[in-house]
Amino acid sequence: MHRTTRLLTRLAVPIFLAASVFSVGGFYYSAKLYKNLRTDLEELLPTSARSVLDLNEVRSRLESIDNLSVLVFSDDAANSRRFVEDLAAKLNAEPKDVIASVEYNIAKELDFFKARRALYIDLPDLKRIRDYVRNRLEYEKIIRNPLTIFAGVNVDEPSLDFHAIEKKYAGQTSNYDKFPDGYYATPDEKKRVLLVYKPSNGSGDKLKKAVVKAIAELDPKKNYAKDLEIEYAGGVQNTIEEQAALVEDLELSTVLVAILVAAAMVVFYRAVRASTALLIALFYGTFWTFGAAYFAVGYLNANSAFLGSIVLGNGINFPIILLARYLEERRNHLDHETALDVSITHTASATWTAALAAGLSYGSLALTGFRGFKQFGIIGLIGMVLCWISTFTVMPALLTIFDRFRTLEPKRAKPKSWVAGSIAHLVSKFPGTIAWISVALTLFSGAMLFRYNSSIIETDLSKLRNKYSIEHGSGYYSKYVDEIFGRYLSPMVALPHDRAHAAILAEKYKAKMKADGPTSLIHNVSILDDFVPKDQPEKIKILREISRLLPPSIRAQLDPKEAKLVSDFIRPETFKPIAVTDLPALVLGKFTEKDGSIGKLVLIEPPLNTVTNDGDNLISFVHSLREIADSVAPGTPVAGSLPISSDMIESINRDGPRATLFAFSAVVLLVIVLFRRPRVFAPVLLALFLGVLWLVGAVLAYWFKINFLNFIALPITFGIGVDYGVNVFSRYREERGADILKVIRDTGGAVVLCSFTTTVGYGSLLIASNQAFVSFGLLAVLGEMTCVAAAMFALPAILIVMKNRKERKNPAWKPELSPDSRRPENTL
Incomplete structure (x- = not known):
């Protein structure tokens, strides 16, 4: 018996007690971690964005x-x-x-501006009105002169398109008059x-x-x-609903995963106490993970929040393999300590390979600046390592304790896996068909790679919100807010440190809006100075002149429409200049900063219900806003939902391929280093390559939009997906090239069980309200299916076809895979 196994069995109780103490602490800090959920989208971006x-x-x-x-x-x-x-x-x-x-x-604000409407008319238009009044009075005087009548002189009647002028300035208050x-x-x-x-x-x-x-x-x-x-x-309600839905989804998915996984263990192993040991070890590892995460990251964002069910679904693979081998050895009449030693000896290396592969896939995300990836990667990496440690410490200790009370004697008959048997039957009966289908899928998926372009990145973040909010909550009721206001209530903001810069910025943004035309993502630009009339001294002088030209005696002769127009011009308020401090408190407050300074804020209002389907255009638009701001005052903040969306797309485009390449390279290198011989690692890597390629092909074929969350499914598929190839082909190597169908029957049950538990972890997200979770669940489950299909169907079928061809050419040929005791041993 190896020294490690002897230590685990002799110190079983102290080990379990120590692990329990750490688990209590882990649970406590896990609870604290989950209380600090931050669902704002900016929490996903690098802090330097x-x-x-x-x-x-x-x-x-x-x-x-x-x-x-x-x-x-x-x-x-x-x-x-x-x-x-x-x-x-x-x-x-x-x-x-x-x-x-x-x-x-x-109402008070509208009254203020309506009483001073004349001061907001452009100076040239005001001069035209003054000239019209002067000419009109002169005209009326001439045509009423008897001498003019008898002289037969033709006098041109002055004209002014008042309707055009009214229409021009009606827009200033039309949004509020309603x-x-x-x-x-x-x-x-x-x-x-x-x-x-x-x-x-x-x-x-x-x-x-x-x-x-x-x-x-x-x-x-x-x-x-x-x-x-x-x-x-509104924004506050959006955040509240998203967070509440997130918590509800987490609770539901965690409970669902726990129940389904526990049921699967009992059904598969038919050993309640052994299954209990497995589940306790799994939950201990999970508690340790999130307890450690509390100190490593301190909080959870919208991406990392649901990792509980993922860690459960992925982390259970290691104890599944260990327990399956342990029970197999007990059926072979070995005592507890010997069976435990054999199972640990024959599974530790292979499961550590799988843990490292999964951990490196998660860890690749931690190398990025995008916090939506980084936090996910850190916690996932910690989870894989700690779940493996728990598997080979807590579970052996518990199995030992249970065996001391009553021998863990499994049923003599090895449980048959109906699924594994069915797979073996299909592969044996239709190897050629399965091989050709695999080749066709590979060629099709390869062709789909040419469809890729940046528009596959999801830019409409409203599609990733929780479903309840869109159908029954804030997302649904926001349409009534839009109906009332008819404009965007959460505009982008540019905030220079100098009021003069704000005026220059506003003019440049207005020029861009005009240049971009009807498709512009700018609907309106406003600053505080827009509420203070220009050229006030000259305008007031003109208004006083109009007042002198129209004394009460003349106004009494005007028709009602003209009289109203004159009354709007000749009011006491129009003869007093408007200072910034005279503006209504509601208006002034919107442009006042915490330090009391005013007038630096530039509001950039997008069109109502703006949806940008072209990520490149959105990025270009936001860059142009920043370039304009920096050209006036370097470092001027430009904030809002569109800049966040733009930076998110850029981060995914930049960090996503980097994380994917690292994850793929790390997994490939790990498999090559640990298995060494091409005959051994080639089938493992080929199975992984096929599974990932089919996944990518399906995504591109159905144009499944990639977002800040579901992108994670691709790199972690490398680490999780390679596990199935490792399980099948390491056993195939150990059997020295024996019948691949026998390998499937022997190992297939555990492989399918591993896949089932992982799929349950991902699949639990499919019932979530949060649509980003659903999109991740779909993509991750699809990755599981393609990787299992490659390892259990495609590669075995191809091996059988190749073997049959060689046997036909050379009847004496036998497959040969050199065993090497230094390589990772069979997982079952």
């Missing part, structure tokens, strides 16, 4: 950049209006670190909204709780309108 740095700077300088939209539905307009007013009053009383501000009505009495509501007031702004460094959860509490205290159905309904939308 321009969009992340810019967003952090904007957050540090502005009071608020996000809001909760409180939608109110009721046919009772008067009472729903009263409810919104009362709710706003309660929310405004909340601390500013919980709620930054509340908006629901802009609000009934200034309330944020539809014209019929059956739908209205109240915007609650979150402090930049505030908590969305605290804000939402404050809103819900205020609504409950008002009891709208009882005190306002029985049909009054309230729903939520």
Whole structure:
């Protein structure tokens, strides 16, 4: 008996107790880790990404950049209006670190600008109006002169297209005139909204709780309108729903994986206590993994959050192999210690190879800057190593403890694998057909590689949100917010450090919008200076002149339409210049920074419901915005959802191929180093190559969009997928080229079980609400299927075809694979 096995059996109880202590600690820190979920998309990007740095700077300088939209539905307009007013009053009383501000009505702001409308008319147009009034008065004087009538003089009547002028300036307030009495509501007031702004460094959860509490205290159905309904939308609600769905998906997938895996172990092994030892070792390894991750990364992002079910599904492969060999040796009448020694001796190297291959595949992701990959890779690598360690420490200790209480005597008959037997039967009956199908799939997949282009990267991030939100939550109700406002409420932001730079930037962005034409991703650009009329002294002089030209006696003779037009021009407010500090607080507040400085903010508003399907165009657009900003003031932050999307696409394009190449190279090198002889490692690598190529071919054939999450499935398929080739062909090598069908029957059950548990880990994500999880689950399950098919169907069929051909040419030929005790031993 080897020294290690002797140590494990003699110190079984202390080992298990020590492992349990570490597992309790691991569980505690795992819980703390999962409490720190960060679902914001910027958490996936490198901390050095321009969009992340810019967003952090904007957050540090502005009071608020996000809001909760409180939608109110009721046919009772008067009472729903009263409810919104009362709710706003309660929310405004909340601390500013919980709620930054509340908006629901802009009547005062509209009155302010309408009273000073004349000052916002361009100076040339105002001069034309003044000249028209002067000429019109002169014309009226001439045609009313009797001498002119008798002299037969023709006098041209002055004209001015007032309709064109009104149309030109109507757009300045048209987006706001539609609000009934200034309330944020539809014209019929059956739908209205109240915007609650979150402090930049505030908590969305605290804000939402404050809103819900205020609504409950008002009891709208009882005190306002029985049909009054309230729903939520906006960035704050998006984050809350995404996080809640994430937690729900995690809980469901973890429970589902645990139940299915436990059931599979009991059914396959038909040994409850042995299966229990396996499951305990698996969960201990998982607790250690996420406990260590708490100290390694400190939090979970949207990519790494669901790794619990993945670690369970992948990490169980090692104890499956060890336990299968142990039970096989017990059936061969070996005592516990001898059976354990044999099983450890014959599985440790092969399973460590598989653990290293999987770990390196995960680890390749840790080499990237993209945090969505990096964190996933770090935790995955830790998980594979710790699950392997748990397999060869905790499980032998538990098996020893269980055997001491009552001998672990499995049923004498080895459990038959119906699946493995069926596979062997198909391969033996149709080797040629399977081989040709494999060749055809390989050629087809190779041809599909030429279809690849950057548009396969998903740029519409709304398709990756949770399904419930899109169908019933914030994503669904956002259409009502769009209906009320008709514009984008979360524009991009450029924030230079000088107000003069903001004006220059605005002009350059407006020029770009005009140059790009109807397809421009810029719908509107605004700065604080847009709210302060230009050329005010000269305009006021002209307005005073118009006032002198139109004394009350003349105004009394005008028709109602002309009289209204004149009253808009000749108002006391129009004769006083507007300073920045005179602007309404609501307007001024939007352009005021935390330090009190004003006027540096540039708002760049995309068209409503912007969807960019061309990643290259999006990247080019964002680069152009940054180049313009840097040309005016280097380092000016340009923040918003489009820059984040652009940087995410660039990160995937840059880091994805790098991680994939490293993972593939690492796995290939590992297999070559450990197996050494080409006759041994060639079939393993060929099976892996076929499985991965078929996966890529299927993705490109169906144009399965690649996103920041499902891309991970490709590099980790190398590490997980190679395990099946290692299992089958290491046993084939140990049998010295014996019948491959016998190898499938002997090892196929465990291989299929490994694949099943891994597939369960991935497949549990298919029922998730989060569509990014679903996309990863689909791609990962597809990778499992192709790799298992290559190892269990394609390669065995090809070997049989080659063997049959050689036997026909040379009846005396026998297959030969030189064994080498130094190589990793058979896994079963």
